[in-house]
Amino acid sequence: xxxxxxxxxxxxxxxxxxxxxxxxxxxxxxxxxxxxxxxxxxxxxxxxxxxxxxxxxxxxxxxxxxxxxxxxxxxxxxxxxxxxxxxxxxxxxxxxxxxxxxxxxxxxxxxxxxxxxxxxxxxxxxxxxxxxxxxxxxxxxxxxxxxxxxxx
Numbered sequence: 001x002x003x004x005x006x007x008x009x010x011x012x013x014x015x016x017x018x019x020x021x022x023x024x025x026x027x028x029x030x031x032x033x034x035x036x037x038x039x040x041x042x043x044x045x046x047x048x049x050x051x052x053x054x055x056x057x058x059x060x061x062x063x064x065x066x067x068x069x070x071x072x073x074x075x076x077x078x079x080x081x082x083x084x085x086x087x088x089x090x091x092x093x094x095x096x097x098x099x100x101x102x103x104x105x106x107x108x109x110x111x112x113x114x115x116x117x118x119x120x121x122x123x124x125x126x127x128x129x130x131x132x133x134x135x136x137x138x139x140x141x142x143x144x145x146x147x148x149x150x151x152x
Contacts, residue, residue, distance in 0.1 A: 075107050084145045
């Protein structure tokens with residue numbers, strides 16, 4: 001089991017994440033904005049522009065043991081929910097480091113987490129790339145399943 005970071009080690013990792021996310025934003029044109037959460041929760045919001053979905057925002061949350069990431073993919077389906085959920089489960093089979101899940105109000109999210117001792121700049125870049133490509137590759141098909149009558 002991973003050892004929880006003490007406050008000093010957590011502060012160091014927080015500064016590194018600030019630096020790495022800032023560097024990645026400067027390097028990648030599709031990263032439109034980076035913001036930090038306020039309060040006691042260590043959180044970053046990385047907003048990326050896309051083609052299939054106009055914007056995808058990845059929320060990073062740093063805890064004592066893990067860095068969690070999640071993004072909102074789409075609202076709950078209006079129809080064909082069984083087909084949509086089967087599609088999500090099938091897509092989960094191919095994903096590494098992330099998974100589709102159902103959140104509040106049955107909205108669809110893409111989530112994952114990595115242990116703090118495995119976080120480096122390349123890991124943050126891989127997470128952003130995985131989330132971006134997964135949303136871009138799946139959003140159009142998922143929205144057409146869950147909202148089919150709007151596309152008829």
